[in-house]
Amino acid sequence: MEHLKVKSFGPIEEADIRFGDLTLLVGPQASGKSIFIQLLKLLIDKYHIRKTLQQYNYIWGKDSEKILDLYFGEGMSKIWKAQTNIQLDGVSFPKSFLLPKAGRYEGTANAEETLFYIPAQRILSVSDGRPKPFMEFDSSAPYVLRQFSETLRLLIQNGMEKSDSIFPKSNRLKGSLRKSFNDSIFHNGKVVMDERTGQRKLRMEVDGMSVPFITWSAGQKEFMPLLLGFYWLCPPSKVSRKDDFKYVVIEEPEMGLHPQAIKSVILLLLW
Numbered sequence: 001m002e003h004l005k006v007k008s009f010g011p012i013e014e015a016d017i018r019f020g021d022l023t024l025l026v027g028p029q030a031s032g033k034s035i036f037i038q039l040l041k042l043l044i045d046k047y048h049i050r051k052t053l054q055q056y057n058y059i060w061g062k063d064s065e066k067i068l069d070l071y072f073g074e075g076m077s078k079i080w081k082a083q084t085n086i087q088l089d090g091v092s093f094p095k096s097f098l099l100p101k102a103g104r105y106e107g108t109a110n111a112e113e114t115l116f117y118i119p120a121q122r123i124l125s126v127s128d129g130r131p132k133p134f135m136e137f138d139s140s141a142p143y144v145l146r147q148f149s150e151t152l153r154l155l156i157q158n159g160m161e162k163s164d165s166i167f168p169k170s171n172r173l174k175g176s177l178r179k180s181f182n183d184s185i186f187h188n189g190k191v192v193m194d195e196r197t198g199q200r201k202l203r204m205e206v207d208g209m210s211v212p213f214i215t216w217s218a219g220q221k222e223f224m225p226l227l228l229g230f231y232w233l234c235p236p237s238k239v240s241r242k243d244d245f246k247y248v249v250i251e252e253p254e255m256g257l258h259p260q261a262i263k264s265v266i267l268l269l270l271w
């Protein structure tokens with residue numbers, strides 16, 4: 001995947017992007033950056049997306065409008081217009097590419113995820129202190145948010161070893177990065193999963209207090225799902241999970257963060 005050209009897609013009049021090892025998209029609000037990147041994921045991960053939706057009893061079907069609503073969110077199907085033109089690496093993608101091919105095996109059952117997507121709305125995945133299951137979102141939520149939240153749920157349930165400690169963790173990330181996140185975001189607070197409410201939810205232990213997620217600072221709350229996404233990409237093993245993906249998208253990594261915290265995130269991205 002090197003070159004994506006899009007014309008007349010939602011708010012995007014024309015976009016022509018050549019991707020490098022690190023590509024930054026910069027533009028005003030509501031200019032179509034998120035839609036552009038979600039479209040990219042749909043183009044290269046269609047079969048995995050279809051498999052995931054079908055696992056949760058959604059019907060992919062043969063109606064491209066309904067498929068677009070399932071993926072981009074309810075009411076979004078009209079972003080694909082009659083004059084829309086999409087080319088990825090020189091290959092054109094008409095709207096019909098979404099539809100199953102009659103009598104043809106498309107390998108959906110074995111489809112793997114190629115692009116890991118951390119959405120800008122990530123705070124909604126842990127808004128009450130716990131990662132929400134895929135099916136807890138309604139159809140207005142875009143697929144990338146539902147899938148990201150489900151990924152975090154699986155991480156907390158199965159991928160955090162036996163300890164309830166979420167941060168700091170000695171076997172996650174380099175010590176210099178943990179110190180940077182502590183100094184710029186958590187300020188010696190310890191993040192844990194606590195069960196006192198009957199559900200496992202994020203709390204912070206700091207200065208002799210144990211405080212729920214809702215009372216954290218805006219920057220701490222915004223950073224938490226981003227940190228969990230980094231944990232998913234970088235498990236405690238010699239082989240990083242990030243090698244399982246060809247591409248990683250992080251929307252608005254600076255969301256709600258102090259400049260020093262943004263610097264810490266940039267250091268991790270460069271690492």
